[in-house]
Amino acid sequence: SQQGEEDPQALSIQEGENATMNCSYKTSINNLQWYRQNSGRGLVHLILIRSNEREKHSGRLRVTLDTSKKSSSLLITASRAADTASYFCATDDGNQFYFGTGTSLTVIP
Amino acid sequence: GAGVSQSPRYKVTKRGQDVALRCDPISGHVSLYWYRQALGQGPEFLTYFNYEAQQDKSGLPNDRFSAERPEGSISTLTIQRTEQRDSAMYRCASSLGQGRSGNTIYFGEGSWLTVV
Numbered sequence: 599s600q601q602g603e604e605d606p607q608a609l610s611i612q613e614g615e616n617a618t619m620n621c622s623y624k625t626s627i628n629n630l631q632w633y634r635q636n637s638g639r640g641l642v643h644l645i646l647i648r649s650n651e652r653e654k655h656s657g658r659l660r661v662t663l664d665t666s667k668k669s670s671s672l673l674i675t676a677s678r679a680a681d682t683a684s685y686f687c688a689t690d691d692g693n694q695f696y697f698g699t700g701t702s703l704t705v706i707p
Numbered sequence: 708g709a710g711v712s713q714s715p716r717y718k719v720t721k722r723g724q725d726v727a728l729r730c731d732p733i734s735g736h737v738s739l740y741w742y743r744q745a746l747g748q749g750p751e752f753l754t755y756f757n758y759e760a761q762q763d764k765s766g767l768p769n770d771r772f773s774a775e776r777p778e779g780s781i782s783t784l785t786i787q788r789t790e791q792r793d794s795a796m797y798r799c800a801s802s803l804g805q806g807r808s809g810n811t812i813y814f815g816e817g818s819w820l821t822v823v
Contacts (some may be wrong), residue, residue: 641814686749695812697749
């Protein structure tokens with residue numbers, strides 16, 4: 599079964615705007631990762647945040663992790679049409695990687 | 708190879724037939740994972756290997772599904788007596804280290820299976 603739950607399920611924004619998507623999970627984790635999936639394509643790893651980290655940046659991506667609330671957020675700043683994809687969080691509890699159902703992001707040029 | 712390679716990319720089979728899906732992980736990666744992804748859903752864990760040893764197969768839906776990695780590199784996921792509900796994208800992934808904690812897993816493009 600899948601542990602992560604992304605919110606919202608779908609998001610549509612104008613190019614240049616920021617996009618925020620959230621992930622909630624149920625059990626203790628070692629780390630949390632975000633992946634992007636372009637339509638019908640493979641999953642691309644974006645960023646990993648460990649359980650003892652609260653925030654991490656990579657280019658236009660900013661990830662936060664709140665282990666007390668068992669939630670994470672992914673912020674994409676200055677969005678581009680090429681950011682259109684599905685975004686998944688994956689939690690690592692030391693035994694398995696669990697993926698959520700994903701957020702479908704559409705960036706309108 | 709440069710990335711995780713899966714074959715075939717697309718497979719259409721008749722109900723009741725057996726299918727074998729192949730995964731060639733990134734060279735040197737110790738761990739190999741199989742996931743299944745239905746349309747509009749996230750990847751669902753099936754099984755994983757460290758080297759040739761199958762560490763966890765708790766995600767395999769039933770005994771028609773099996774996987775092997777005999778030499779610790781290429782892996783085959785076999786589905787026997789396929790059913791229409793087996794239709795999905797089957798994804799393979801690999802990671803450098805043993806176990807999962809802190810390892811980035813790299814996915815292949817997947818194998819689309821359609822059972823008619």
